Amino acid sequence: NAGVMQNPRHLVRRRGQEARLRCSPVKGHSHVYWYRQLPEEGLKFMVYLQKENIIDESGMPKERFSAEFPKEGPSILRIQQVVRGDSAAYFCASSPPLADRRFYNEQFFGPGTRLTVL
Amino acid sequence: AQKITQTQPGMFVQEKEAVTLDCTYDTSDQSYGLFWYKQPSSGEMIFLIYQGSYDEQNATEGRYSLNFQKARKSANLVISASQLGDSAMYFCAMRGTSGGGADGLTFGKGTHLIIQP
Numbered sequence: 001n002a003g004v005m006q007n008p009r010h011l012v013r014r015r016g017q018e019a020r021l022r023c024s025p026v027k028g029h030s031h032v033y034w035y036r037q038l039p040e041e042g043l044k045f046m047v048y049l050q051k052e053n054i055i056d057e058s059g060m061p062k063e064r065f066s067a068e069f070p071k072e073g074p075s076i077l078r079i080q081q082v083v084r085g086d087s088a089a090y091f092c093a094s095s096p097p098l099a100d101r102r103f104y105n106e107q108f109f110g111p112g113t114r115l116t117v118l
Numbered sequence: 119a120q121k122i123t124q125t126q127p128g129m130f131v132q133e134k135e136a137v138t139l140d141c142t143y144d145t146s147d148q149s150y151g152l153f154w155y156k157q158p159s160s161g162e163m164i165f166l167i168y169q170g171s172y173d174e175q176n177a178t179e180g181r182y183s184l185n186f187q188k189a190r191k192s193a194n195l196v197i198s199a200s201q202l203g204d205s206a207m208y209f210c211a212m213r214g215t216s217g218g219g220a221d222g223l224t225f226g227k228g229t230h231l232i233i234q235p
Contacts, residue, residue: 033222042209045222105151105213109163
């Protein structure tokens, strides 16, 4: 029973490069969330996706950030032209279908990807 | 918009003592959920306990219990008989329905708990 998998666990990019963060949800989970954790802060919601659909992206920066969750394959968080302020831990979480949840907002978190921008 | 406040940036506690981590919240929603997560130095987020706003009893999970006082909008985490392995960051969170997405969680800034032998 694999949990949420994220890769890479650590990613180093230079300013102006692109960062691609991948998230494979728990098998059978069709809901994916991305969060960002800045140093010494709590997690901040970024985006909520279901297969092939962005449901809520109210926490996503307007520029340079995008997310997708294709029909096949992992969810991808893409950051274009990274800047030093993008350095953070990025967490992915997944949820099972509503009928299978112990409680409404049950979410299983991955181990996170630590992005460092030089 | 939802807001979570954790007023204790750090706490030192002797091993085997009970610990209470404070959490207050603000929301205009009638139905909501409250969560506690543990984040050890390795960085992963570990779910500890959940309380629904309509649950009549305080949630318990092993050594963890949630002291839910709805009128005061507080959801304090109580750890009984603390252990060295409890040293970690602890985050209180709630389900957001505005400003945090329909299902996204709103987190507090966390409390750094250190258990001393």
